[in-house]
Amino acid sequence: MRLDVDGVEVEAESGATFAEVLGQALSKKRMKQVVAARACGRVHDLTASVPECALSDGGVAPVLESEPDGLEVIRHSAAHLMAEAVKNLFPEAKVTIGPAIESGFYYDFDYHRPFTPEDLEAIEAEMVRLAGRDEPFECRVMPREEAERLFREQGEDYKLEIMRDLGEESFSVYSQGGFTDLCRGPHVPSSGRIKAFKLLSTGGAYWRGDENNRMLSRIYGTAYANPKDLKKHLQRLEEAAKRDHRKLGRQLDLFSFHDEIGAGMVLWHPKGALVRTILEDFERKEHLKRGYKIVQGPLILKRDLWEKSGHYDNYRENMYFTEIEEQEYGIKPMNCLSHMLVYRSRIRSYRDLPVRLFELGQVHRHEKSGVLHGLTRVRQFTQDDAHILCRPDQLQDEILGVITFVTDVMRLFGFEFEAELSTRPEKSIGSQEDWDRATDALKSALEAGGYDYGVNEGDGAFYGPKIDILIKDALDRRWQCATCQCDFTLPERFDLTYVGEDGERHRPVMLHRVILGSLERFLGVLIEHCSGKFPTWLAPVQAKILTVTDDQAEYAAQVERRLGAAGVRVEADLRNEKLGYKVREAQLEKVPFMLVIGDKEMEEGGVNVRLRGGENLGLKSVEEAVGLIRDDAAEPFKRGGMSYSFEACPNEPAD
Known part of the structure; x- marks a missing residue:
């Protein structure tokens, strides 16, 4: 039989092995790199006989040791x-x-x-x-x-x-x-x-x-x-x-886990909770700027609703349930049910659409103990969850709007990303026609936006296909955070409608989407990406005042108050320790700016500015130091074409 072997036509006897036919087409040097063969859509042992399907199905190709x-x-x-x-x-x-x-x-x-x-x-x-x-x-x-x-x-x-x-x-x-x-x-x-x-x-x-x-x-x-x-x-x-974010979380005093609380439950310490608060405030403002309305739903909902949505049949093993007055309730693993009820609370006109509902919603999912891993896999977490209900003719623009939102935010944090389209899984609800419409809408939006994407067959949500965004960190690892899911099925199940131009009732389409995803997971990824060195705008402590001796304590307290009033998150280290020790501790705490005060700085009414990377900017006035901190905080926003507001954050009064 004549076979195409890596682009070369060779003659092979029936029963010949892959090693034999590849040996005819490849050099000895190249054969040393071959560990298997590819034919008929799968990978084979080199010692296996070449199947007849290779004659008509693309021939035989080598599998090199260096390829995936x-x-x-x-x-x-x-x-x-x-x-x-x-x-x-x-x-x-x-x-x-x-x-x-x-x-x-x-x-x-x-x-x-x-x-x-x-x-x-x-x-x-x-x-x-x-x-x-x-x-x-x-x-x-x-x-x-x-x-x-x-x-x-x-x-x-x-x-x-x-x-x-x-x-x-x-x-x-x-x-x-x-x-x-x-x-x-x-x-x-x-x-x-x-x-x-x-x-x-x-x-x-x-x-x-x-x-x-x-x-x-x-x-x-x-x-x-x-x-x-x-x-x-x-x-x-x-x-x-x-x-490792678990190690850095302890070192930076951000969060902890305790057996007494339960596996997969995070205890946020003051600095970690402050980082979360800053991130949440940023998210609220960005969503409001982009036309979202903030809503909030309850933590538990009746089992009947979960049955109606399909979660009870398709997602029950990932949920927690409790009973109140002989009525079973499900602790929510996601926020879509409440958002649909908000939409359904009044009659909507075609002019009202799109309706974009946003919630920083706390959810619980039952993860097996063996897969729990720090912040990146927990049982209780907060999603920056939103649901967009729109007319079919608005769908492509809304999907592109979500992807643009993701692009802006990931650029702010310095993440590159890849897109992946996930299609219908075996365990799913809804008609094939609706799944095809939803999948085509996601594809069209990606192609209209000029985004390259891969296809992940059978990995969609049980109610609709999705676009997953895989961000790439500093170590070239991929993490799934943002997602956009297109859903024709749940609006049908919950009888969501709008009144069209013709005066008739029509069915909206729903997009389920997150930008950062789980805040816990995102922060775990971010900590590892930046090695604990939060960008200045997000750092829990932006500046640390370091005194050389006790003589500067009173002046340092004045500087701390002035920086706090200017909106800088600042701490003062007034301990009677050597300056080198204080600097080293501030560097280990990853504080972006260190403001050293000795006799000279006190006499001149300024501070000596040092950066956490070791650079010494020298003597600056307090106003100049504030300007440097402000500029550094705003830089990622300017680079990404986003606005930044430096708001005052109250500090504890200095002693």
Whole structure:
């Protein structure tokens, strides 16, 4: 048979392997970079036979070790290599599942104790030894009975459970060295192709994510095509650890978590609560400027409403419920129901539309304890939630307005972003016609605005498709924050109408949208993005007054009052400590401006201005210092073409 192999036509016998046909088309140097093959819409082992569909379905292409699919194959293979090493060192451990993930891999084991850092060192050393043996990854397809017998003899109960649940008549298993695993593949040709890997950490995970099941021991690792790429990744991880918002939250005294309160519940300290307040005030003003009306709904609503909306059937596992006077209530996981009732509270004319309703709404969602992570995954959070009800002919402009709003705000914080269109999931409500109309509206708006976007099939909300905005932080990580969801279904269920020009009732379209999303999540991302160095306009303390000796205390108190009256958020450090120590502490607190006062500054009626980056601007009058702080606070707004108002924020009176 004649095959197109990476743009080259080759002759191949029936039953030829991917390695054989690729070897005819590629140089030996290039073949060394190939870890798998792509044909008929999927990735295959190099040792697999080329299927007949490759003749008519695009031929055969190599999967290189450096591309995303190639890295996934390497990482999946590294997970098997790690499982083999664990079984060699800890024979009593039972293996469960070990997938590749976005930046590495993990494997879960049922073992009588958690793995220690010393265990990880030993396991990694064993992996190096096994990789050096360069054992082939061999795939076999076994009838159900044979596969069950194999894993029963090995005592691998979890594999037997997986096979029972899959209910298939045959299963593929992969073996390398003395280890055999139930797996669909694909894998690298041999263990020697796993050249650069590192075991990173251990953790706990419930079997199948169910808190009622046994707790397993999880080992995380990563693997790359070469040591150079691995080294870069480990350096990024080291930088990420320095920027970890949980660590910086403690260091900067912003927030804390307490078992006494409950998992996933944040306790905001004064400085953190002040940052939130400034951010919320900014959001309220921006929404009012853009034609939104501020509303507020209750925290709990009757179960009947959640049933009517479809949340009870499609989102119940993520909700909390309580009972009052024998009536069941749902604690809201989102704000749309209240907003629809506000809209429905009076007759609307076509001239009234669009109606844009905004709420900084506190919501609760039941997240499994295993996925909770600082501020970025919590159970109680506040959304900058809005719902736009508009006529169908207004839909594209409203969607573009949301995206423009997101663009302006992300530019203010220095974030680049990508757009992603998510389509109808299996678990959903509404007619296909409405879903098609909503999806087409989102596509048209993105294309009209000139935005590039990817498509995430089947990841829409249960009531409508959505545009997700993925922001990119300083470490090149993607975070989903803003979203815009197009919904024809809930207006139908809640009988939302407006009176058209023809005097008849018509159905509006509803956009569910957030700009920052969860304020908790956004602040967690922002803290890591800026390494705790909040922009001056958002910093809880914009300036810190540092005295050299006690002699300047009275003058420092006067300066503090003058700055406070000018709207600067200021603190004074009047302690009898060395100046260098005070400066260092202010830098650790990430305060943007340090105003040093010694005898000279007191005599001249000024302050010595230092920046948190170490730059010394020298002696300035108090008015000049205020001007510098104001200008620095306003700069991001000017850069993004937005207005900024520097308002006075009361300070505690100085002693």
